[in-house]
Amino acid sequence: MTKKIALVGIGKIAVDQHVPAINGSDDWELAATVSRSGSVDGIPAFTDIDAMLADRRDISVISLCLPPVPRFAYAAKAIAAGRHVMLEKPPGATLAEVHELDRMAKDAGVTLFATWHSRAAKAVQPARAWLADKTVTAAHINWKEDVRKWHPGQEWVFEPGGMGVFDPGINALSIITEILPFEMHLKHATLEFPENRDTPIAAQMQWSGNVSGDFDWRQTGPQSWDIRVETDAGVLDLTDGGTRLKIDGKEQDTGDLGEYPALYQRMSELVATSQSDVDLRPMVHVADALTLGKRVIVDAFHF
Numbered sequence: 182m183t184k185k186i187a188l189v190g191i192g193k194i195a196v197d198q199h200v201p202a203i204n205g206s207d208d209w210e211l212a213a214t215v216s217r218s219g220s221v222d223g224i225p226a227f228t229d230i231d232a233m234l235a236d237r238r239d240i241s242v243i244s245l246c247l248p249p250v251p252r253f254a255y256a257a258k259a260i261a262a263g264r265h266v267m268l269e270k271p272p273g274a275t276l277a278e279v280h281e282l283d284r285m286a287k288d289a290g291v292t293l294f295a296t297w298h299s300r301a302a303k304a305v306q307p308a309r310a311w312l313a314d315k316t317v318t319a320a321h322i323n324w325k326e327d328v329r330k331w332h333p334g335q336e337w338v339f340e341p342g343g344m345g346v347f348d349p350g351i352n353a354l355s356i357i358t359e360i361l362p363f364e365m366h367l368k369h370a371t372l373e374f375p376e377n378r379d380t381p382i383a384a385q386m387q388w389s390g391n392v393s394g395d396f397d398w399r400q401t402g403p404q405s406w407d408i409r410v411e412t413d414a415g416v417l418d419l420t421d422g423g424t425r426l427k428i429d430g431k432e433q434d435t436g437d438l439g440e441y442p443a444l445y446q447r448m449s450e451l452v453a454t455s456q457s458d459v460d461l462r463p464m465v466h467v468a469d470a471l472t473l474g475k476r477v478i479v480d481a482f483h484f
C-alpha cells in the first residue's frame with residue numbers, strides 16, 4: 182500500500198535525489214514539503230514543521246533532508262508526533278543526539294532510519310560478499326573532490342557541526358564499515374583546517390587493520406571516490422563512490438537499484454516490519470578523528 186511521506190528541507194539533495202526516488206516508487210506518495218523557502222511543484226508546501234504535523238495526520242513518514250545541525254529538533258518533533266523518521270547522512274550533529282532519537286523512537290514505537298546513501302550504492306553488497314571469507318592485509322580510502330563543485334556556496338559545511346571534508350568522507354566510512362569483515366579503530370589522524378574555517382578541509386587517517394584514508398576537498402580535475410582492499414586472494418577495487426567493483430582488475434556484476442531508490446525501499450521494509458536501522462559506526466570514526474587528530478592550519482578557503 183502507498184504510504185504518504187513529507188520531505189523536510191527542500192535543498193540540493195532533496196531536489197536531486199529524494200523527490201525522484203519517491204516519485205519513482207509505488208510504495209510512496211510525496212504528500213507535503215516543509216521548507217522555509219523551497220517547495221516541489223504541485224505538492225502542498227508548509228514552512229513550519231509543527232503546522233504540517235498538526236494539519237497532516239494522514240502523513241505517517243517524515244524524511245529529513247536538512248543539514249545535520251538543525252536536524253535533531255525536527256526529528257524529535259516528528260517522533261513525538263508519532264511519525265516514522267528517515268535521516269539524511271550524517272544522522273546528526275553529535276552522537277548523543279542520535280542515541281537520544283533512537284531511544285525516543287523506541288519509546289514511541291516508530292521507525293528511525295539513519296540512512297547512508299553510499300552504503301546503498303550498487304557495488305557495496307557484492308564487495309561485502311566477496312570480502313566475507315578473505316583475509317584483508319591492507320585497505321585504503323582515496324576520497325578527493327572539489328567542494329566548490331559539490332557544495333556551491335554551502336557555508337554550513339565549514340561551520341561547527343558541518344563536519345567539513347567528512348561530510349563526503351563519511352560516505353567512504355559508511356562503505357568501509359559495511360564491507361570489511363572486521364571492526365577497525367582509529368590510531369592516528371592529521372586534520373587540515375583552513376585558517377578561516379571551523380571544520381577540516383582535508384584529513385589523513387590511519388586505522389587498525391592496516392586501513393588508511395586520504396580525504397581532500399581541494400581536488401580539481403578528476404575526482405576520486407575509491408576504496409582498494411588487498412587480501413590473501415586478490416585485490417578489490419570499489420570505485421566511483423561504491424558503484425563499480427573490480428577484482429584483480431576484472432569488472433564484476435553489481436546490483437541495479439540506485440542509492441536513493443534503495444534507501445526508500447529499505448524504509449518501506451523497516452516501517453512494514455516495525456524495525457529501526459541506526460548504525461552510527463561511520464560517525465564514530467569522524468568523532469574519533471576530531472578527538473584524536475592532530476590539527477594543522479592551512480591556507481584560508483573561500484567559495
Ligand code: NAP
Binds near residue numbers: 332
Ligand atoms: P542544502 O541544500 O544546503 O540544505 C537543504 C535545506 O535545508 C535548505 O534548502 C534549507 O531549506 C534547509 N536548511 C538549511 N539550514 C537550515 C536551518 N538552519 N534550519 C532549518 N532548515 C535549514 O544542503 P544539501 O546539500 O541538500 O544537504 C542536506 C543534507 O544532505 C546534508 O546532511 C548532506 O550531508 C546530505 N547530502 C548532501 C548531498 C549533496 O550532494 N549536496 C549528497 C548526499 C547527502 P530552507 O531554507 O528552505 O528551509
